[in-house]
Amino acid sequence: MTAGFEMWDYIVFVAYAILILGVGLWVSRDKEGHQKNAEDYFLASKSLPWWAIGTSLIAANISAEQFIGMSGSGFALGIAIASYEWMAALTLIIVGKYFLPIFIEKGLYTIPEFVEKRFSTNLKTILAVFWLALYIFVNLASVLYLGGLAIETIMGVDMMYAIVGLALFAAAYSLYGGLSAVAWTDVIQVVFLVLGGLVTTYLALNTVSGGEGVMAGFVQVWEAAPEKFHMILEETNDNYVNLPGIWVLIGGLWVANLYYWGFNQYIIQRTLAAKSLRESQKGILLAAFLKLLIPLIVVVPGIAAYVMVNDPSIMANLGEVGMLNMPSVDQADKAYPWLLQFLPVGLKGVAFAALAAAIVSSLASMLNSTSTIFTMDIYKQYINKNASDKATVNTGRISAFIALVIACIMAPLLGGIDQAFQFIQEYTGIVSPGILAVFLLGLFWKKTTNNAAIWGAILSIPIALGLKFLPISVFEPWMHQMGITTILTMVIIIVLSNIQNKGAEDPKGIDLNSDLFKTSPLFNTGAFIVCIILAILYALFW
Numbered sequence: 001m002t003a004g005f006e007m008w009d010y011i012v013f014v015a016y017a018i019l020i021l022g023v024g025l026w027v028s029r030d031k032e033g034h035q036k037n038a039e040d041y042f043l044a045s046k047s048l049p050w051w052a053i054g055t056s057l058i059a060a061n062i063s064a065e066q067f068i069g070m071s072g073s074g075f076a077l078g079i080a081i082a083s084y085e086w087m088a089a090l091t092l093i094i095v096g097k098y099f100l101p102i103f104i105e106k107g108l109y110t111i112p113e114f115v116e117k118r119f120s121t122n123l124k125t126i127l128a129v130f131w132l133a134l135y136i137f138v139n140l141a142s143v144l145y146l147g148g149l150a151i152e153t154i155m156g157v158d159m160m161y162a163i164v165g166l167a168l169f170a171a172a173y174s175l176y177g178g179l180s181a182v183a184w185t186d187v188i189q190v191v192f193l194v195l196g197g198l199v200t201t202y203l204a205l206n207t208v209s210g211g212e213g214v215m216a217g218f219v220q221v222w223e224a225a226p227e228k229f230h231m232i233l234e235e236t237n238d239n240y241v242n243l244p245g246i247w248v249l250i251g252g253l254w255v256a257n258l259y260y261w262g263f264n265q266y267i268i269q270r271t272l273a274a275k276s277l278r279e280s281q282k283g284i285l286l287a288a289f290l291k292l293l294i295p296l297i298v299v300v301p302g303i304a305a306y307v308m309v310n311d312p313s314i315m316a317n318l319g320e321v322g323m324l325n326m327p328s329v330d331q332a333d334k335a336y337p338w339l340l341q342f343l344p345v346g347l348k349g350v351a352f353a354a355l356a357a358a359i360v361s362s363l364a365s366m367l368n369s370t371s372t373i374f375t376m377d378i379y380k381q382y383i384n385k386n387a388s389d390k391a392t393v394n395t396g397r398i399s400a401f402i403a404l405v406i407a408c409i410m411a412p413l414l415g416g417i418d419q420a421f422q423f424i425q426e427y428t429g430i431v432s433p434g435i436l437a438v439f440l441l442g443l444f445w446k447k448t449t450n451n452a453a454i455w456g457a458i459l460s461i462p463i464a465l466g467l468k469f470l471p472i473s474v475f476e477p478w479m480h481q482m483g484i485t486t487i488l489t490m491v492i493i494i495v496l497s498n499i500q501n502k503g504a505e506d507p508k509g510i511d512l513n514s515d516l517f518k519t520s521p522l523f524n525t526g527a528f529i530v531c532i533i534l535a536i537l538y539a540l541f542w
Contacts, residue, residue, distance in 0.1 A: 005154075005155060005348060005349075005352075006345045006348075008345050008346040008349060009345060009346060009348045009349035009352070010349065011349065012346060012349030012350055012353060013349045013352055013353050013356070016192060016349075016353035016356070016357070017169065017356075019188060020173070020185050020188060020189065020357075020360070021169075021172055021173055023184060023185050023188060024172070024173025024174070024181040024182075024184070024185045025172075025173055025176065025181070027180050027181055027184045027185075046272075046273055046274070046275065047273070047275060048183055048270060048273045048274050048275065048279075048283075049275065049279060049283075050274070050279045050280070050282035050283040050286060051187070051283070051286060052183050052184065052186070052187055052270075052283070053183075053270050053271060053273075053274055053279070053280060053282075053283025053284070053286075053287075054282070054283040054284070054285070054286025054287045054290065055186055055187045055189075055190040055286070055287075055290075056182070056183040056186035056187070056270045056283075056365075057092075057267060057270060057271070057283065057284070057287040058186075058190055058193075058287055058290045058291070058294075059186035059187075059189045059190050059193065059357070059358075059361035059362070059365070060182075060186065060266055060267055060270065060361060060362055060365035060366075061088075061267065061362070062193060062294065062298075062358050062361075062362070063143050063146075063147075063358050063359055063361070063362030063363075066294065066298045066358065067150070067197070067298055067336055067354075067355050067358050068146045068147075068149065068150050068333050068336050068337065068355075069146060069333060070084070070085075070298045070299055070302070071298050071299065071301055071302035071305070071333075071335045071336035072302060072327070072332035072333035072334070072335050072336070073242075073299075073302065073332065074228075074298070074299035074300065074301070074302025074303045074306075074335070075302040075303065075305050075306045075327055075332040075335040076239065076302075076306075076329060076332040077228075077233070077237075077239035077242070077243065078225070078227065078228030078229060078230065078303055079228060079229050079230070079231060079295070079299060079300075079303065079541055080230060080231050080232070080233050080239070080243045080248070081243065081295075081299055082231070082295035082299045082541075083231060083243065083248050083249070083253060084253070084256075084257075085291050085292070085294045085295050085298075085299075086291070086292060086295070086534055086537060086538075087248075087249070087253055087254075087257055088257055088260075088261060088288075088291045089288040089289070089291040089292050089530050089534060090288075090530065090531065090534060091254075091257040091258060091260075091261045091262075092261055092284050092285075092287055092288040092291065093284070093285075093288055093527045093530060093531075094258070094262075095258075095261050095262045095268075095284060096280070096281045096284035096285065096288075096519070096523065097281075097517055097519055097523070097527070098517060099262045099263075099443070100271055100277065100280055100281060100284065101277060101516045101517060102443060102510060102512075102516070103268065103271075103272060104271075104272065104274070104277045104280060105277075105516070108272055109272070109372065109376050110128075110265055110269075110372055110373050110376050110377055111127075111131075111263050111264070111265050111268060112124045112125075112127050112128040112131070112265075112373060112376075112377045113376065113377065114439075114442075115127055115438070115442070116377075117508070118442045118443075118508055118510065119438075119442060119450040119453050119454075119508065120450045120454075121381065122450075122454065123438075123450060123453055123454050123457065124377060124381075125377070125378070125381070125382075126454065126457060126458070127435060127438075127457065128373050128374075128377040128378060130431055130435065130457075131265060131373055132370060132373060132374060132378075132403075134428065134431055135265075135266065135366055135369065135370045135373075135403070136370065136403050136406050136407055136410075137406075137407075137410055138427055138428060139266075139366050139428075140363065140366050140367070140370070140403060140404070140407035140410075140411075141407045141410035141411045141413075141414060142411075142414060143359060143362050143363055143366070144163045144166060144167060144363070144407055144408060144411035145163070145411040145412065145414040145415070146333070146359075147162065147163070147166045147355075147356075147359035147363075148160070148162040148163040148166065148411060148412075149333065149337070150162075150336070150337045150355055150359075151165075151166070153325050153334060153337035153338070154337050154340055154341065154352060155352075159412060159415075160412060163408055163411050163412065164408060166356075166359055166360060166363065167363070167404050167407070167408050169356075169360050170360045170363035170364045170367060170404075171367070171400070171401065171404055173185065173364070174363075174364035174367050174368055174400070175367065175397045175400050175401060176397070178368060178393070178396065179269065179270065179273055179368050179372075181364075182361070182364045182365055182368050183270055183273065185361070185364070186361050186365075188357075189357035189358070189360070189361040190290075190357075190361075192350070192353045192354045192357040193297075193354050193357045193358050193361075194290075194293070194297065194354075195350060195354065196350050196351040196352070196353060196354020196355065196357070197296075197297025197298060197301075197351075197354055198296070198297055199343065199347050199350055199351050199354075200297070200301050200336070200339055200340065200343065200351050200354075201214075201296060201297055201300050201301050201304075202214055203339065203342060203343055203347075204217070204300070204301045204304035204305060204308070204339050205217030205218055205221065205300070205304055207304075207308065207314065207318075207342060208220050208221055208224075208304055208307055208308060208311075208314065210317075217304070218300075220307070221300075221303055221304050221307045224307045224310075224311065225303060225306060225307050225310075228303045228306065229303075229541055230541065230542070231248075231537075231538055231541045231542060232245050232246055232248070232249075232542060233245050240477065241476055241477050241478075242477070242478075242479075243479075244477035244479055244480060247477070247479060247480065247483075248479065249538075251479055251480065251483045252429075252477075252478070252479030252480055252481070252482035252483035252486075253479055254483075255429070255432060255433050255436055255479075255482040255483055255485075255486050256428070256429060256432060256479075256482065258436055258440075259428075259432035259433075259435060259436045260428075260432075262439070263435060263436065263439050265369040265372065265373055266365045266366045266368070266369035266370075267365075269365075269368070269369050269372065270283075270365075271283065271284065278520060281519060281520070281523050282522065282523070285522075285523055285526040285527070285530075288526070288527075288530050289526070289530065292530070292533055292534075292537075298336075301335070301336060301339055302332075302335045302336065304339075305327055305335040305336075305338060305339055306327075306335070309326055309327060309328075318342065324338075324341065325337065325338050325341075326338060336355075340352065340355075363404075367400040367403060367404060368400065370399065370400060370403045371395075371396040371397065371399045371400035371403070372396065374395075374396075374399040374403075375392055375395045375396045375399060376392075379392075379395050379399070380392065429464070429478055429479075429481065429482045430461065430464045430465065430468070431460075431461070431464075432482065433460055433463075433464060433482050433483075433485035433486040433489055434456060434457045434458075434459075434460025434461065434464075434485070434486075434489050435457065435460075436486055437456055437457075437460065437486050437489035437490045437493060438453045438456055438457050438489075438493070440490070441453070441490060441493050441494070441497075442510075443510060444510075444512070445494075445497075445509075446505040446506060446509025446510065446511075447494075447497050447498065447501060447503065447504070447505050447506055447509065448493060448494075448497050448506055448509070449496070449497045449500045449501055449506050450506075450508075451496065451500055452492070452493045452494075452495075452496035452497040452500060453493055455492060455493075455496055456489045456490070456492050456493035456496070457489075459489065459492055460485055460488075460489040463485050463488050463489065464481060464482075464485045467480075467481040467484060467485060468481055
């Protein structure tokens with residue numbers, strides 16, 4: 001099944017691919033008389049403007065796990081999954097105001113580098129290894145798997161060929177150009193991503209309404225499946241274990257969001273490449289507003305697909321095509337690829353380009369950050385401390401290529417996972433609580449010691465695994481596990497720090513003052529508007 005792809009669809013998609021590769025290679029070129037150095041390759045010469053930072057943050061974040069995985073979760077459990085996006089908007093404001101000023105003041109290349117400056121090289125290495133394993137075996141592998149699943153469903157291409165094709169596409173410009181190529185192509189990727197997503201949302205809602213328009217379709221979806229429009233799930237809901245009611249707002253999801261947006265290398269790296277702190281904060285603000293829009297293009301189509309497959313009259317109008325790869329509760333991740341096959345000629349190519357843009361931009365970002373951590377925190381630390389700029393950049397390229405090969409091997413092994421978005425969050429949640437605890441206390445509590453932080457990071461893993469496998473119902477929602485693991489890890493770090501330093505401040509503690517966290521009137525106004533919109537959304541869909 002090729003989803004009815006015709007010549008114009010292929011032309012649109014090929015034009016997109018040529019545009020991305022062309023721009024990526026053009027911005028990657030070495031300027032005359034200038035050899036690309038580490039700052040050029042890993043931090044885009046610290047020259048990114050706010051609009052490139054904001055769009056690149058979204059392009060790095062939105063991938064197959066959102067288009068495929070979050071649409072699948074929308075199909076299975078409804079609008080409640082949008083909490084990941086809407087709470088991320090508030091999280092971005094917090095990161096921009098309280099975390100970025102410290103990171104940029106210290107002139108960081110990588111998040112592990114902050115750990116070295118605040119704690120020690122040993123802890124930096126432990127966390128660098130954590131991140132490398134997480135990026136390769138969970139993030140890269142899952143994005144490749146979901147991307148391969150989408151292409152196999154839509155175009156009938158064998159999954160392994162699809163995975164390799166996506167990997168080569170991302171590698172073609174990101175390995176050569178580094179963060180410059182990734183960030184500047186992300187500006188274009190976001191245009192395709194949003195445009196293609198809106199096209200698919202329009203088609204789904206218009207189909208539900210029988211051609212009477214988007215608003216009529218939305219009203220019909222709301223009336224047909226009112227249970228899908230509750231942000232706060234009841235304990236009786238089958239999906240409570242994934243989104244445990246009010247605790248989504250005040251519990252473990254904060255761990256996932258603060259870790260992801262504040263201390264995740266492949267996200268925070270583009271903010272470190274800003275021209276200035278003010279420019280970086282404006283980029284963060286743009287990303288926060290875009291996050292408010294994302295559920296419209298990734299969650300609503302999943303809910304619409306649920307209504308379509310459960311309405312005999314709609315399915316009768318769709319005919320035999322509607323029966324092909326039809327999603328079900330057990331195969332929710334087929335919802336988005338299934339919808340794409342109903343798009344008209346040409347728009348199918350746009351929507352597919354949007355999906356490819358989401359996948360490829362995230363792959364490129366993850367590859368660049370994986371190579372940055374390996375090169376700056378492992379290679380230059382232990383293998384070649386005096387590496388030249390040329391050797392450093394080449395090592396970055398080689399390490400990214402090796403990570404990509406490993407991820408391509410791992411990706412098919414993820415087959416059969418339903419609601420992959422939830423799978424990714426759950427297994428990232430085993431590592432993230434310990435890292436978050438170390439960073440929060442390292443940033444804001446001057447008494448935190450190196451030894452306490454090391455023990456906290458190490459012990460957080462068995463604590464997380466213990467809570468995961470304990471046969472106690474209160475610990476069953478994995479968000480609860482994340483929240484409890486973070487609290488227990490922070491307690492361990494606080495107790496050990498007080499024992500070691502007897503209440504004294506650590507010599508490497510960060511001096512904080514109110515001036516460090518002052519933000520511009522533009523940032524403050526934008527942050528206030530984001531909070532008002534969030535309050536309205538949660539009141540509407542409570």
